[in-house]
Structure formats: structure tokens, C-alpha cells
Amino acid sequence: MLLNQFLFLAAVLFCIGVYGVLARRNAVLVLASIELMLNAVNINLVAFGAYRHNIAGQVFALFVITIAAAEVGVGLAIVVLIFRNRASIALDDADLMKG
Amino acid sequence: MIAAVAQVQPGQPLQLPHVDWVTIGPAGIFFVGGLAMLLAGVFLRRRVPRGLWSGTTVVIAVLALWPAFHLWHQIASGGARTAIADAVVVDGFSIFIDVVIISAVVMAALLTDGYLRRENLEGTEFYVLMLFSASGGMLMASANDLIVVFLGLEILSIALYTLAGFQQRREGSQEAAIKYFVLGAFSSAFFLYGIALVYGSTGSTNLGVIADFLRTNSLTNGLLLGGFALLIVGLGFKVAAVPFHMWTPDVYQGSPTPATAFMAAVAKAAGFAALLRLFVSTFNTYRLDWQPIVWALAVLSLLVGSVLAVVQTDVKRMLAYSSIAHAGYVLVGFQTASNRGVAGALFYLFAYAFMIVGSFAVVTLVSGRGDTDASLDAFRGLSSRRPALAFVFTIFLLAQTGVPLTSGFLAKFYVISAAVEAHSYALAIIAMIAAVIAAFFYLRLIVVMYMAAPAAEGEEAAPTARIPIAVGAGMSLTIAVGFTLVVGFLPASVFDFARHATLLKL
Numbered sequence: 001m002l003l004n005q006f007l008f009l010a011a012v013l014f015c016i017g018v019y020g021v022l023a024r025r026n027a028v029l030v031l032a033s034i035e036l037m038l039n040a041v042n043i044n045l046v047a048f049g050a051y052r053h054n055i056a057g058q059v060f061a062l063f064v065i066t067i068a069a070a071e072v073g074v075g076l077a078i079v080v081l082i083f084r085n086r087a088s089i090a091l092d093d094a095d096l097m098k099g
Numbered sequence: 100m101i102a103a104v105a106q107v108q109p110g111q112p113l114q115l116p117h118v119d120w121v122t123i124g125p126a127g128i129f130f131v132g133g134l135a136m137l138l139a140g141v142f143l144r145r146r147v148p149r150g151l152w153s154g155t156t157v158v159i160a161v162l163a164l165w166p167a168f169h170l171w172h173q174i175a176s177g178g179a180r181t182a183i184a185d186a187v188v189v190d191g192f193s194i195f196i197d198v199v200i201i202s203a204v205v206m207a208a209l210l211t212d213g214y215l216r217r218e219n220l221e222g223t224e225f226y227v228l229m230l231f232s233a234s235g236g237m238l239m240a241s242a243n244d245l246i247v248v249f250l251g252l253e254i255l256s257i258a259l260y261t262l263a264g265f266q267q268r269r270e271g272s273q274e275a276a277i278k279y280f281v282l283g284a285f286s287s288a289f290f291l292y293g294i295a296l297v298y299g300s301t302g303s304t305n306l307g308v309i310a311d312f313l314r315t316n317s318l319t320n321g322l323l324l325g326g327f328a329l330l331i332v333g334l335g336f337k338v339a340a341v342p343f344h345m346w347t348p349d350v351y352q353g354s355p356t357p358a359t360a361f362m363a364a365v366a367k368a369a370g371f372a373a374l375l376r377l378f379v380s381t382f383n384t385y386r387l388d389w390q391p392i393v394w395a396l397a398v399l400s401l402l403v404g405s406v407l408a409v410v411q412t413d414v415k416r417m418l419a420y421s422s423i424a425h426a427g428y429v430l431v432g433f434q435t436a437s438n439r440g441v442a443g444a445l446f447y448l449f450a451y452a453f454m455i456v457g458s459f460a461v462v463t464l465v466s467g468r469g470d471t472d473a474s475l476d477a478f479r480g481l482s483s484r485r486p487a488l489a490f491v492f493t494i495f496l497l498a499q500t501g502v503p504l505t506s507g508f509l510a511k512f513y514v515i516s517a518a519v520e521a522h523s524y525a526l527a528i529i530a531m532i533a534a535v536i537a538a539f540f541y542l543r544l545i546v547v548m549y550m551a552a553p554a555a556e557g558e559e560a561a562p563t564a565r566i567p568i569a570v571g572a573g574m575s576l577t578i579a580v581g582f583t584l585v586v587g588f589l590p591a592s593v594f595d596f597a598r599h600a601t602l603l604k605l
Contacts, residue, residue, distance in 0.1 A: 007299075014288075017288070018285075021281065027277065027281075034281075034284045034285060034288060037285075037292075038288050038291065040292075041292050044292070044295040048295065048298055048299035054302060054303070056246075056303065060304060063249070063250065064291065067249070070253070070257055071253065071284055071287075075260075075280050075284065078264055078276045079277070081267055081276070082273050082274075082277055085268075085270060085273060086270075094274040094278065095274075096270060097275075097348070097349045
């Protein structure tokens with residue numbers, strides 16, 4: 001099986017996600033980038049599971065999908081809360097505390 | 100669970116594992132109790148006597164002690180074991196962390212009562228989130244499968260993100276929530292990537308199987324080591340170890356103070372539980388590979404935490420940096436990878452939970468309505484306004500400094516002596532230097548409380564407003580200060596508890 005190609009794809013997607021979190025200002029795009037990172041890991045898990053003929057990887061991927069949904073739910077709620085107060089979801093604006 | 104699923108052939112009935120509920124008893128009671136409270140809260144909206152929810156939370160927490168003690172006796176007679184298709188492990192270590200988390204929940208729940216009334220935020224949600232979060236932390240401590248570790252971590256964290264943003268109308272609280280959320284989710288993704296790599300290189304998510312595999316095979320490829328590194332990054336974020344500490348001061352400062360107290364005690368205990376379980380127990384055969392990384396993290400956390408705390412003028416931020424330094428001390432015990440080091444780290448986490456919840460309880464009371472002013476000035480002359488509060492805070496600060504006859508001294512003593520025993524002399528010396536640096540800002544705060552000079556020309560006069568102390572907060576402070584002093588004088592029983600809390604495989 002072509003394991004390396006899957007791992008490479010996952011690594012590239014993960015890095016794109018990391019770049020998105022670090023470089024984007026818009027909170028929703030940051031959330032999307034985090035989702036991208038989690039799904040990159042899912043590719044890894046499923047690929048390893050298929051490679052080793054072990055179902056744990058796929059089961060784990062299902063858990064990750066569920067948890068990612070819960071996480072993004074809470075994340076969007078926080079973003080909505082901030083938008084109501086400041087009419088902006090740029091993360092750079094959240095700079096009351098420093099030091 | 101996974102093993103059972105893996106063997107299913109088409110047409111065969113699914114073999115479900117036997118679920119021994121007692122083994123996840125403490126976490127289960129927290130979870131079910133939280134659900135029941137959420138439901139009761141809907142029906143009883145406005146017709147509840149004062150302190151009902153806080154009292155219920157304390158009762159749930161104390162109830163959870165019962166299965167913990169039951170399991171402790173089982174382990175003492177029958178040894179540690181795994182349960183529920185090897186997904187969960189019952190050993191002294193998991194029970195110890197359960198007890199730490201239960202104590203933190205009791206103190207934080209008592210503290211929260213008066214706080215919510217002061218801020219007009221009454222309701223069950225704060226307590227429910229606290230219970231859910233704590234159940235996640237307990238699950239992490241008793242996990243024997245990477246899936247369960249990850250589930251526990253997320254249950255813990257998602258509830259904490261919400262707690263950080265609980266004061267919806269205060270911008271600082273919102274900011275703390277978004278910062279904690281983005282960085283927490285970011286670190287979870289790294290943690291998950293690490294799990295995937297470990298799974299890929301060992302072929303299992305079960306910690307027992309992984310440990311056996313690593314004992315019999317020597318892997319030379321980078322996959323496993325990359326996995327270790329990413330796992331350390333992910334959990335390093337949770338326990339606030341330098342260089343993954345960036346979120347800590349902002350989140351600790353912005354969150355509602357009782358949430359900060361809870362977060363500081365529980366997230367750190369659960370994060371270190373997972374670190375110790377994974378690295379000291381499961382990856383023990385590869386300790387020469389991960390010990391240098393943990394060594395570096397410990398040194399950085401000790402020095403950066405202590406030095407940056409010195410320049411802070413906000414007490415919450417100062418305590419945040421000092422909690423980073425405390426993480427460094429636990430890492431010193433962790434780095435030895437010995438039984439003694441683990442016992443020292445566990446003792447440290449237990450003592451730290453009481454010190455830090457107590458400290459933040461004082462900050463909650465002093466920062467006043469709105470929970471905004473925790474600057475050094477707010478503490479000026481506290482001894483003349485509230486002598487008891489100033490005295491109690493002094494005890495917590497002395498304990499965090501590591502002054503003898505407090506639990507903090509013994510905690511530092513045990514981890515540093517474990518480091519010396521493991522021949523990590525440099526680390527022991529650095530830890531002691533960091534303690535000296537830290538003494539400066541703890542003592543400065545004591546000086547500010549007791550020796551407030553009369554306000555000079557142009558300076559603001561010391562605040563004179565009366566500080567009301569809620570009954571619950573008083574009880575919480577009494578428990579914390581009692582533990583800190585009693586353990587300082589008579590450490591034997593607690594240290595024996597920590598010493599017998601060994602991991603299943605070590």
C-alpha cells in the first residue's frame with residue numbers, strides 16, 4: 001500500500017492549517033484552519049489503520065470528527081459573543097491584556 | 100473496546116466488553132451529577148435557596164470519594180488492574196489524581212457561590228461546567244488507551260474554554276476565552292498528530308500494548324520520536340510549560356477568578372497525569388530520548404516563570420507566571436522518571452492545588468465587584484482592612500515560596516531530592532535558584548499587604564472599601580489553609596499516599 005503518499009498529504013495539510021492559524025486574523029478562518037489540522041490527522045489515522053489492518057485508526061478518526069464538531073461549536077459561540085460586543089472578529093483586536 | 104471490535108467478522112454478533120462501572124466511578128459520578136444538576140436547574144430556575152448549587156456540587160464531589168476509596172482498598176489487596184477492555188486502568192496513580200481533582204472542585208465550588216451572587220450570574224451552569232471538566236480530567240488520569248486520553252483532554256478543555264468566557268459582558272473574559280480556545284485547540288491538534296504517529300509506529304492505541312511493543316522492539320525511525328515530541332508539545336500547552344506558556348498570563352488574568360483557580364489546579368493536575376502516564380509508564384524504555392527534552396522544558400519553565408513574575412504589577416498575572424514556575428518544579432520530578440520523582444511530582448500537584456485555589460480565592464475577594472481590579476495597589480494595606488485575609492494570603496504565598504512548615508516546602512524538597520538522587524545536579528541547583536528569584540515577588544506582595552506606606556504626594560491612597568467575605572469563600576479558604584499548614588507539620592500521611600500511588604507499569 002502507498003502509505004507514504006498519505007502521510008505526505010496529511011503533513012502538507014497539517015502545515016497549511018498551522019500557517020492558517022498563525023497568519024489569519026479572521027477568527028472564523030482560524031477555526032477553519034484548526035479543522036484542517038484535525039482532519040489532516042484523520043487522514044494519518046485512517047492510513048495507518050489501513051496499512052496495519054487494524055481498525056483502531058478508523059474508530060479513532062470517528063471520535064476525532066465528533067470532538068472536532070463539539071469544539072467548533074464552542075469556538076463559534078465564543079466568536080459570536082465577541083462579535084456582539086465589538087462588531088469585529090479580527091483576532092488582533094483582542095489585545096486588552098499584554099505583558 | 101477496540102480489541103473487541105477488531106475481531107468482528109461479517110455475520111458474527113458484536114462482542115461488547117464487560118463494563119465495570121466502579122472503575123470509572125469518580126468520573127461517572129461527576130458526569131451524572133452534572134447532568135442531573137443541569138436538568139434540575141432548568142426546572143428550579145428562580146426558586147432555590149442560597150448556596151444550593153454550590154452545596155450540591157460539594158456533595159457530588161464528596162460522593163465521588165467513595166468509589167475512589169473503594170478502589171484504593173481493592174488495589175491495596177489485589178494490585179492494579181485494567182478494566183473495560185483495557186481502555187481504563189485502575190492504579191494508585193489514577194486514584195491520587197482523582198483525589199486532587201475532587202479537592203480542587205470542592206474548594207472552587209465553595210468559592211464560586213459568593214462570586215456568582217456578587218456578579219449577578221447565579222445559575223447551575225458554572226458548577227455543571229466545572230463538574231464536566233473535572234470528569235474529563237479524571238478520565239485522563241485513568242486512561243489506558245490513547246483514545247481515552249484524547250477524549251478526557253477534550254472534555255476537560257472544552258468545558259474550560261466556556262468557563263473562561265463565563266463573564267459574558269466583560270471584555271477581558273471574552274478575550275481570555277478566545278485566546279484559550281484558539282491556542283487550546285491548536286495544541287490539541289498537535290497532541291492528536293503525536294498520537295497518530297505513535298499509533299502508526301507501534302500499531303496500537305492501547306498503552307499496555309504499546310509498552311510491550313516498545314520493550315521487545317527497538318524502533319530507529321523518526322516516526323516514534325516525532326510522535327513523542329508532538330505529544331510533549333500538546334500536553335506542554337495544557338500544563339503551561341515554557342515555551343508553550345504564552346496563553347497562561349492572559350487567560351488567567353481575563354477569566355473569572357474562581358474559574359482561574361479551578362483551571363490552574365485541575366488542568367495542571369490532569370495534564371501532568373497524562374504526561375506521567377504516557378512517558379514515565381508507557382514510553383519508559385525510551386526515556387533516554389525524552390528526558391533531555393523534559394530537562395530543557397523544566398529549566399525554561401523555572402527560569403522564565405520566576406523572572407517574568409517579578410515584573411508583573413497585576414497579582415493575577417503574577418500568580419499565572421508563578422504557576423508556570425510551579426509547572427517547572429513538577430517537570431523536575433517528572434524528568435527523573437523514577438518512582439521517587441513521580442511520588443514527588445504527585446505530592447507537588449496535591450499541595451499546589453490547595454495553595455493556588457486558596458491564593459485565587461483571596462484574589463477573588465479582593466478584586467471586588469466586576470472582578471477587575473487585582474493590581475498590587477488593590478492589596479495595599481490589606482492587613483489593616485482584613486487582617487485575617489491578609490494573614491491567610493501570607494500563608495499561601497509563603498507556601499508557594501517554599502518556606503519550611505508549609506506544604507510548599509516539602510513539595511519542593513521532594514522533587515529536588517528526587518532530582519539529586521537521579522544525579523540531575525544541575526537541574527536541582529537551577530530549581531533552587533528559581534525558588535530564590537520567586538521569593539522576591541511573593542515577599543514583595545506580603546510587604547505591600549502589611550507595610551503600606553502612607554500614600555505619597557500624587558499617589559493614590561490605599562483603598563479603604565470593606566471587603567465582604569462570603570460564607571462559602573471562607574470555608575474554601577479554611578480548607579486550603581488547613582491543608583497547607585497541617586501537611587506542612589505532618590507530611591507523612593500525604594507523602595505515603597503519594598508514594599503508594601505508583602503507576603501500573605514502572
